[in-house]
Amino acid sequence: MPNADFFFFEASPGLLVGLIVPVVLWAVLLFIGKRVPPVVKIPGMPCGIGGLLSFLLFCFSFEAAWSLWTFGRALGEVIRVAVMDAAFIWPAVKTLIPSLFASFAAVGVLVLLAVGRSPAVLWTSVVLLWVAGPVNDWLESVILGVPFAPGQAFAGVSVFTVVATVYLLFSRRPAFTYGTRGAKKIAAQYAAMVRDAVKADEGGAR
Numbered sequence: 001m002p003n004a005d006f007f008f009f010e011a012s013p014g015l016l017v018g019l020i021v022p023v024v025l026w027a028v029l030l031f032i033g034k035r036v037p038p039v040v041k042i043p044g045m046p047c048g049i050g051g052l053l054s055f056l057l058f059c060f061s062f063e064a065a066w067s068l069w070t071f072g073r074a075l076g077e078v079i080r081v082a083v084m085d086a087a088f089i090w091p092a093v094k095t096l097i098p099s100l101f102a103s104f105a106a107v108g109v110l111v112l113l114a115v116g117r118s119p120a121v122l123w124t125s126v127v128l129l130w131v132a133g134p135v136n137d138w139l140e141s142v143i144l145g146v147p148f149a150p151g152q153a154f155a156g157v158s159v160f161t162v163v164a165t166v167y168l169l170f171s172r173r174p175a176f177t178y179g180t181r182g183a184k185k186i187a188a189q190y191a192a193m194v195r196d197a198v199k200a201d202e203g204g205a206r
Contacts, residue, residue: 015108026061029114031055039117039179040187047176049114056164060110063132073098092180098139105132128164133161 008175033049041047050055074096081092105128112125168174 012110021078022061022065025065025110026058029057029061029110033057033114036115038177039177040183042176042187042190045176045186046173048173049177050171052171053113053173053177056167056192057110058115059134059160060106060113064103064106067099067106069130071096071099071103094143097143098136101139101184102132102136105129105136105196116172119178120172121169122180129164130163130166 030049036049038047050119078089078092081087108128109125109132112121112128123133172183174180
């Protein structure tokens with residue numbers, strides 16, 4: 001994500017969009033997400049919105065705000081071109097496709113992880129994470145002729161993308177929060193242990 005345009009944050013309106021809005025968005029979704037129960041809950045196991053999952057939502061809030069700002073700016077340019085010369089409407093509209101994909105994907109990841117609770121939500125979020133990054137970079141390369149440079153974007157093919165993907169797919173908090181097969185298996189084993197312990201206590205009481 002960071003490039004020359006990213007330093008629009010230095011301007012007052014940019015500072016509002018780049019800092020205050022993402023933080024407020026993150027706080028609101030965090031408030032809502034903490035009130036949506038996890039699919040699997042076991043005493044002592046991390047689950048629900050918190051820890052690194054909360055930090056990822058924080059990062060995605062900035063990505064979503066940046067993507068929406070980029071799309072809005074591009075849309076303004078398209079409207080300006082359309083007003084000046086209708087013959088260039090379609091070439092101008094084509095330039096919106098990458099930013100449209102990126103903004104849709106970034107907002108989708110943020111909302112799904114915050115309020116969704118299912119394995120499908122987890123997998124869809126990972127797919128959208130890659131759409132917001134490398135797929136968007138590829139679209140810019142094909143449509144806009146921008147040299148494909150993985151890793152130049154905040155959510156491009158970078159350490160962030162890989163780490164976020166590994167965390168979402170293999171860490172316990174996401175697994176229990178969204179109810180993956182592995183988490184449900186652990187929950188079933190825990191329930192069986194509790195039942196055995198209860199039976200043992202009842203047998204001892206007799």
